[in-house]
Amino acid sequence: MGRPVLTLYTRQDCHLCEEMRIELVRLQACLEFELRLVDIDQDPELVERFNHKVPVLAHGDHEICYYFLEEEALRERLARTR
DSSP states (O other): OOOEEEEEOTTOOOEEEEEEEEHHHHHHHHHHEEEEEEEEEHHHHHHHTTTTOOSEEEEETEEEEEOOHHHHHHHHHHHHHH
16 A cells, blocks of 8 residues: 655745654654655645645645644544555
8 A cells, every 4th residue: 555645735934844844754764654745835726725824734635734743643644544
């Protein structure tokens, strides 16, 4: 089945985005997921959807958390994919 793919919606010069990315990279090996970064400012629809919520961590269409990493919510979501 492969590793779950998580998407981190970000934007340039966002310190919260960078903090969440660093935390996710730290957890990536032990929780076994792929991480995809998407700059929302490259897509007007994403700006409309996430403008004031970034960073947003999602698995498919399911938003796991935003602003700050909620590690427990992430672990719960990943457990459902196994």
